[in-house]
Amino acid sequence: MGFLRNWRRKRVLTSARIDAALWARAASKLSFLRGLSDEETARLKQLVVLFLAEKEMHGARGLQLTDEARVSIAAQACLPILNLGLDIYNGWVGIVVYPGEFRVRKEETDEHGIVHTFDEELAGEAWPGGPVILSWEDVGLAERGYNVVIHEFAHKIHLDGAGDENFPAAGAGMDAAKWRETLEEAYRRFCTEVDAGLPTSSTRTRPSTRPSSSP
Numbered sequence: 001m002g003f004l005r006n007w008r009r010k011r012v013l014t015s016a017r018i019d020a021a022l023w024a025r026a027a028s029k030l031s032f033l034r035g036l037s038d039e040e041t042a043r044l045k046q047l048v049v050l051f052l053a054e055k056e057m058h059g060a061r062g063l064q065l066t067d068e069a070r071v072s073i074a075a076q077a078c079l080p081i082l083n084l085g086l087d088i089y090n091g092w093v094g095i096v097v098y099p100g101e102f103r104v105r106k107e108e109t110d111e112h113g114i115v116h117t118f119d120e121e122l123a124g125e126a127w128p129g130g131p132v133i134l135s136w137e138d139v140g141l142a143e144r145g146y147n148v149v150i151h152e153f154a155h156k157i158h159l160d161g162a163g164d165e166n167f168p169a170a171g172a173g174m175d176a177a178k179w180r181e182t183l184e185e186a187y188r189r190f191c192t193e194v195d196a197g198l199p200t201s202s203t204r205t206r207p208s209t210r211p212s213s214s215p
Contacts, residue, residue, distance in 0.1 A: 009050055009086075012049060012050060012053045013046060013049060013050070016049050016053065017045075017049065018045055018048060018049060018071060022067055022068060022071060023045065023071065025068050026068050026071040026072040026075060027075070029072065029142075029143065030072065030075060030076065030142060030143075031143060032079075032142075033075065033079070040082060043082060044075060044078055044079065044082055047078040047081065047082065047086055048071060048074045048075050048078050050086050051074045051077060051078050051086060051089075052070060052071075052074050054086070054093065055074075055089075055093050055094070055095055056093050056094050056095070057070055057073065057074075057094075057095040057097065058094070058095070058096055058097070059097050059098075059099075059136075060096050060097065060098045060099075060102075061098055061099055062099070063097055063098065063099045063136060065097060069097075069136070069139075072139070073095065073097070073134070073139065073149055076139075076142065076147065076149035076150055076153070077089075077095075077132075077149055077150075077153045079150065080150060080153055080154055080157060081153075081157070084157075088157055089153075089156060089157075091129055092127075092129055092130055092131065092156075093131075094130070094131030094132070095131060095132045095133075095134065096131050096132070096133045096134070097133075097134045097135075097136050097139070098133070098134070098135050098136065099135075099136055099137065100135050100136070100137040100138075101121045101122060101123055101135050101137070101138070102121070102122060102133065102135065103119050103120070103121055103122075104119070104120050104122055104125065105117065105118075105119055106118055106119070106120055122135070123135040123137075123138035123148045124138065124148040124149075124151060124152040125152065126152045126153070126155035126156050126159060127159075128159040129159075132152050132153060132156060133152075134148060134149060134152060135148065
């Protein structure tokens, strides 16, 4: 199965590409992509091409998704897996995009065993083994420090590719201990910055989490 999937992906990459002007329009609205090197940007574009070939993205409630919208969502979805690979997103295909927040019926059981049913307005949701649901209005807030796409796709990494309840699994060929150590260190640093009231979006040198080419 893996051989066939890789063969198909190679065929996609030889026959499809993202129009340069289309990429420029989408990327111009995602300033956090400017911190990528040329090599990282090239790999991200390849992931986006494959993502769009393998996933199905649909607008809901009459929303018509433009090519720019699809590329923008795909680029943000692929950024967290830039060094992990698209296999992290195996097992599901759907992305549903509403014009704005959508209502979801939920149930909670209190400490007395009583089930409470209520409706909740959401900007995004990720279902285990199922689709990612997004509010396009909230997708447009990515430049304001609120990124619903990356947030929900991080849930997909955790829900469908989890190694345990707290850490997503390391990618093929990666050192699992080093991967966990890298995540723990990044989380500790993030908490320290938050507690100190420091900005958390600045670029820093980080350990490589790309799979090793050695056996």
